[in-house]
Amino acid sequence: MAMLTVRNLDDDLKGRLRLRAGGHGHSMEEEVRQILREALVVEREQDGLGSRVHTRILALTGGGELTLPARSAPRPAPDFGADGQ
Template sequence: MAMLTVRNLPDEVHRALRVRAALHGHSMEAEVREILEAAVAPEGRVKLGSLLADIGKQAKLTDNEFAVFEQVRDKTPAKPVHFE
């Protein structure tokens, strides 16, 4: 994982980050990670499930056809491949 060093951080910003982290029950490092992740997350991103549901609506799937997507899938781990 990458590391980042921020130099010349004003004392007020450092203090505010420390307070914000404490309010959220995070370490200051975890709080900064969360802030950075939120800052670079694309706005209005459509998630795959929502996109597929919209496609199903446009295709005018019946309730029975749509029910296939709600079935519980088998979560048994796959068996490892042997190359012998």
């Protein structure tokens, strides 16, 4: 396991970290490990391009369904005649 030292941490931040760790019932060191795990797991589990586009479109449309235009009848198949032309 690697070791990490954090220097020049604000006293206020250290105090809030201590309170948060106490609230979760573990040490400040474990709290920092939990925070780092949560922050970095999100990066590994990013959605693919299609999911990100889908999420973006849902946000732009307010999550509603898009209206599709009415379909028309398909055009008839070409008639090449008996000789294939």
